[in-house]
Amino acid sequence: MTTKEKILAAALEQYNAKGTDVITIRHIAKEIGISHGNLQYHYKNTEELILALFTQLSAEMDLLMTSVVATPAAPSFHNFRDNIQKAFTIFYKYRFIFLHFVAIVQRVPEIKTRYNSMDDFREQQFSQMFAHYRELGIFRNDIPAQIWKELITLLYITSDFWLPHNEIKLGLKDQAAVQHYVQLISNMFYPYLTEKGIITWREEK
Structure with a gap:
């Protein structure tokens, strides 16, 4: 090292x-x-250290998202849930960023700039992922495009701020925290599942 x-x-x-x-x-x-x-x-200084750690976080998420989009998923909800767990494990690894996010972006404005600049790219990746699961017959095809777009925003909010919620409300540690919030996210997708998707969702219970 x-x-x-x-x-x-x-x-x-x-x-x-x-x-x-x-x-x-x-x-x-x-x-x-x-x-x-x-x-x-x-x-x-501390600001350079925080920025370097945010850069590491971004790189790990880029690697995960690229893999998710590039690799055809198995026709089940298990694969989708597994990718959520991988993402949340990365978030927990860098949890100080999310626990103090507002203060950090005020302290290191470049992080806010980088965070906002990723929106279009991440939206494209999530849109591709959702389209793939619709093709697999896991997600429904009868939901308007705008709803899928807004779901991505909700996914952002939940993913970026579950750690403060855990800190204040539950105090779960390590994988117990990750597993709890992965389950919440998984349940959030229930209304978007086909009958086939619901069967694979139940296999996760």
Whole structure:
């Protein structure tokens, strides 16, 4: 592991545990046994560290979404649910970003710019995914295009803000948290399923 990788790994662990307002780059330098100056050679301040971690998050999600869109899914709801779980596991890994998202985008405006710039691309990916599941006979074909478009927005909202809800309401940890909210998302798609889709949805219960 390179020094930069060690810095980012330590920063992610510390930010997840205590937040970006509490943890300074001096804390992170001490955690991995390097000098404050050595850390600043790689990342000048907390803002650069947060941006680097957001970049990692984006790259992991890009890899997942590219795989989901490119790989033909098995004709079942299981595959769809499995991809939600993979995404939510990534979100939980970088949970400090979502728990403090508003404050973070105010602190690092470039993150807001990057986040908003991904909208069109992500919408295209989700639209392709939903179309594929309609072709497989899992999702219904009799739902207006506008409803599918708005469902993507609802999926954004739920995916990006389930972590604060968990923090305030439930306090679930690790995979228990991921599994709970994956199930909620899965249930949200029930009205969009065909009879075939409902059968495969029931297999997940």
